[in-house]
Amino acid sequence: FxxxxxxxxxxxxxxxxxxxxxxxxxxxxxxxxxxxxxxxxxxxxxxxxxxxxxxxxxxxxxxxxxxxxxxxxxxxxxxxxxxxxxxxxxxxxxxxxxxxxxxxxxxxxxxxxxxxxxxxxxxxxxxxxxxxxxxxxxxxxxxxxxxxxxxxxxxxxxxxxxxxxxxxxxxxxxxxxxxxxxxVSDYLELLETVFDFQLIKGLVSRPDFRFTFDAMHAVAGAYATPIFVDKLGATPDSISNGIPLEDFGHGHPDPNLTYAKDLVNIMYAENGPDFGAASDGDGDRNMILGTSFFVTPSDSVAVIAANAKEAIPYFKNSVKGLARSMPTSGALDRVAEKLNLPFFEVPTGWKFFGNLMDAGNLSICGEESFGTGSDHIREKDGIWAVLAWLSIIAHRNKDTKPGEKLISVSDVVKEHWATYGRNFFSRYDYEECESEGANKMIEYLRECLSKSKSGDKYGSYVLQFADDFTYTDPVDGSVVSKQGVRFVFTDGSRIIYRLSGTGSAGATVRVYIEQFEPDVSKHDLDAQIALKPLIDLALSVSKLKEFTGREKPTVIT
Ligand code: VG1
Ligand code: CO
Incomplete structure (x- = not known):
C-alpha cells in the first residue's frame, strides 16, 4: 500500500x-x-x-x-x-x-x-x-x-x-x-487464573445472596454478562445498564455516591441486595457496596490486601508488597505494617505503580478515587476488584448453611476496623472552577506551607509537617514534584489539596481529609460527622470559598 x-x-x-x-x-x-x-x-x-x-x-x-x-x-x-x-x-x-x-x-x-x-x-x-x-x-x-x-x-x-x-x-x-x-476472552482467561471461579460461583448462585452490578452503559457492560452471568451464575437481571452506549445513556460514568445514585438507592432501599458494584467509562474504576453500606475505596484496598492470601489463589504464595497513592487513606499502611510487607506511597495516577510491579516489589495497590488493582496487569481493574470482594465474601461464608445469616460486606469491613482501627476519609471535589482562582489558591497554600513549621497549632490540631509531595521512583530514580500540598498533623490526620489532571474544562479542586480513629465505639459514626472539624479547618486554611467562589463541593466521596 x-x-x-x-x-x-x-x-x-x-x-x-x-x-x-x-x-x-x-x-x-x-x-x-x-x-x-x-x-x-x-x-x-x-x-x-x-x-x-x-x-x-x-x-x-x-x-x-x-x-x-x-x-x-x-x-x-x-x-x-x-x-x-x-x-x-x-x-x-x-x-x-x-x-x-x-x-x-x-x-x-x-x-x-x-x-x-x-x-x-x-x-x-x-x-x-x-x-x-x-x-x-x-x-x-x-x-x-x-x-x-x-x-x-x-x-x-x-x-x-x-x-x-x-x-x-x-x-x-x-x-x-x-x-x-x-x-473479553484474553482478559477473562487471565482472571480465571487469578481467582477461584468455582468458589465465587458458589456464592453468586446461592438463593440467599443477591448480587447487582451497574455497568453505567459503559464498557464494563461488554464484560459483565460473559463474566458475572455466563461464568459465575448471576441472574441476567442482576446486570443493569449493561449495554455500552456512545453517550453512556446521558450518564456520567463515574462510580461514586453522586454519579452512581441509582445503584446507591437500590442498595440503601429496604431489603436491598447483599452486594452491589459499579464501574466507570473504561472499566478500571469500581465502587463496592453492601446492604445499606458503602465501602470507601481506601478501605476497600486495605480489606482486599488483608484477606488476599486466604481468599484469592493468585496471592496464595506471596503478596510482594502494597502501595497507595499519596491522598489515599492510611488504612493500607496499617495492613502492610501488620503483615510485615514492603509499602510504597506514590503520586496520584496509576502510572507510578508500574515500575514497582515490574521490579517485583508490589502486588496490591489502590487509589482513593475508586481505583484498585494488582500486578496481574498494569492498570487498575474494576471487575478484578468486584471479583476480589466476591472472593472474600465467598471465602468467609464457606461454612454458612442455607438459612443461616451470611457474613456481609459490612461485617467484613467492621471487623477490619476493629482489628486495624478506622481511617475516616472523605474527598471534596469542586468541578469546573475558574482556573485562575484555583491556581491562586494552590499558590497561596504553597506560601502557607513555606511559612509553616512543626508544632504550629491549627485549631485543636498540631502540625507535624507540611509539604508539596515529591516522589522519587525507587526503581528508576526519576523524580516528580508538586504532586499535592499536604498538611499532616501529629495525630496522623491529614488535609491534602490538588488540582485534577483529568478534566477537560476549567479546574477541578480536590480536597482530601483523613483522620484515624482507634476507638471501636466511634467506628459507626458517619464520616462527614467524624471529619467535620477537620473539613472546616481544610476550607478555612485554604480560603477555598474566597478563591473559588464555591459554597459547596460538586461531589463528596
Ligand atoms: C483522577 C484520580 C486519580 C486517577 C485518575 C485516572 O485524577 O484522582 O486517582 O488515577 O483520575 O483515573 P485527577 O488528576 O483528576 O485527580 V481514570 O479512571 O480517569 O483512568
Ligand atoms: Co477509568
Whole structure:
C-alpha cells in the first residue's frame, strides 16, 4: 500500500494529564488534532518499539471512537507497525488492553477513552498510550510526545480502506495486518487464573445472596454478562445498564455516591441486595457496596490486601508488597505494617505503580478515587476488584448453611476496623472552577506551607509537617514534584489539596481529609460527622470559598 505524507502544523495544548490526553470531542474533531498526537507519539518512540511490531487498540465505546480507530490504524500502518490488534467494534476496557498487551507480548497499546468523563458530541474524548508491560506510558515518554506535538510537520498515513470492526479475524494489507479480537476472552482467561471461579460461583448462585452490578452503559457492560452471568451464575437481571452506549445513556460514568445514585438507592432501599458494584467509562474504576453500606475505596484496598492470601489463589504464595497513592487513606499502611510487607506511597495516577510491579516489589495497590488493582496487569481493574470482594465474601461464608445469616460486606469491613482501627476519609471535589482562582489558591497554600513549621497549632490540631509531595521512583530514580500540598498533623490526620489532571474544562479542586480513629465505639459514626472539624479547618486554611467562589463541593466521596 501507499503511504501518504500529509503536511501539518503544531496544535497547542496537547499535553497529557494524570491519565492521557483528554479534551472535548469537538477539540479532537478539529483537522489533524488526533492525527498530530498519534504521529508525535511515533516520532517519540524508538523505532524498535514499533517498526514491524504489534500494537493493541480499543476503547470504551464512546462517541468518536469509531472514527478515531480508523485514523489510528492508518497512521500505525503509515509508520511501519507490523500488526494491530483491535477490539471487536472498537471495544476494549482499560484493564483488558493491559491484559492483551501482556498476553500477546505487544509493544504497547492505545486506549480510546476519557474514563469517567461523560461522552457524546458535547462531551469528552481521550486517548492513553500504554507500554509493553501494559502500564500507562511514563512521564519521560509523555513529555517527549508533547515536545513533538510542538514541532510536528508531517503525518504518515497509509492509503488503506477502513477496517471492518464487526467481525473477529485478520485482514492483511501487504506487510501490515489488522486482527479484530474478541474483547473479553484474553482478559477473562487471565482472571480465571487469578481467582477461584468455582468458589465465587458458589456464592453468586446461592438463593440467599443477591448480587447487582451497574455497568453505567459503559464498557464494563461488554464484560459483565460473559463474566458475572455466563461464568459465575448471576441472574441476567442482576446486570443493569449493561449495554455500552456512545453517550453512556446521558450518564456520567463515574462510580461514586453522586454519579452512581441509582445503584446507591437500590442498595440503601429496604431489603436491598447483599452486594452491589459499579464501574466507570473504561472499566478500571469500581465502587463496592453492601446492604445499606458503602465501602470507601481506601478501605476497600486495605480489606482486599488483608484477606488476599486466604481468599484469592493468585496471592496464595506471596503478596510482594502494597502501595497507595499519596491522598489515599492510611488504612493500607496499617495492613502492610501488620503483615510485615514492603509499602510504597506514590503520586496520584496509576502510572507510578508500574515500575514497582515490574521490579517485583508490589502486588496490591489502590487509589482513593475508586481505583484498585494488582500486578496481574498494569492498570487498575474494576471487575478484578468486584471479583476480589466476591472472593472474600465467598471465602468467609464457606461454612454458612442455607438459612443461616451470611457474613456481609459490612461485617467484613467492621471487623477490619476493629482489628486495624478506622481511617475516616472523605474527598471534596469542586468541578469546573475558574482556573485562575484555583491556581491562586494552590499558590497561596504553597506560601502557607513555606511559612509553616512543626508544632504550629491549627485549631485543636498540631502540625507535624507540611509539604508539596515529591516522589522519587525507587526503581528508576526519576523524580516528580508538586504532586499535592499536604498538611499532616501529629495525630496522623491529614488535609491534602490538588488540582485534577483529568478534566477537560476549567479546574477541578480536590480536597482530601483523613483522620484515624482507634476507638471501636466511634467506628459507626458517619464520616462527614467524624471529619467535620477537620473539613472546616481544610476550607478555612485554604480560603477555598474566597478563591473559588464555591459554597459547596460538586461531589463528596
Ligand atoms: C483522577 C484520580 C486519580 C486517577 C485518575 C485516572 O485524577 O484522582 O486517582 O488515577 O483520575 O483515573 P485527577 O488528576 O483528576 O485527580 V481514570 O479512571 O480517569 O483512568
Ligand atoms: Co477509568
Amino acid at each position: 501507499k503511504i501518504n505524507s500529509i503536511p501539518t502544523k503544531p496544535i497547542e495544548g496537547q499535553k497529557t494529564g494524570t491519565s492521557g490526553l483528554r479534551k472535548k470531542v469537538k477539540v479532537f474533531m478539529q483537522e489533524n488534532y488526533l492525527a498530530n498526537w498519534i504521529q508525535a507519539l511515533f516520532n517519540s518512540l524508538p523505532p524498535e518499539d514499533y517498526k514491524n511490531g504489534v500494537l493493541v487498540l480499543g476503547g470504551d465505546g464512546r462517541y468518536f471512537n469509531r472514527e478515531a480507530t480508523q485514523i489510528i490504524v492508518k497512521i500505525a500502518a503509515g509508520n511501519g507497525v507490523g500488526k494491530i490488534l483491535v477490539g471487536k467494534e472498537g471495544i476494549l476496557s482499560t484493564p483488558a488492553v493491559s491484559a492483551v498487551i501482556r498476553k500477546r507480548q505487544a509493544n504497547g497499546g492505545f486506549i480510546m477513552s476519557a474514563s469517567h468523563n461523560p461522552g457524546g458530541p458535547e462531551y469528552d474524548w481521550g486517548i492513553k498510550f500504554n507500554y509493553s508491560s501494559g502500564q500507562p506510558a511514563p512521564e519521560s515518554i509523555t513529555d517527549k510526545i508533547y515536545g513533538n506535538t510542538l514541532s510536528i510537520s508531517e503525518i504518515k498515513i497509509a492509503d488503506i480502506p477502513d477496517v471492518d470492526l464487526s467481525n473477529v479475524g485478520v485482514t492483511k494489507f501487504g506487510s501490515f495486518n489488522v486482527e479484530v479480537i474478541d474483547p
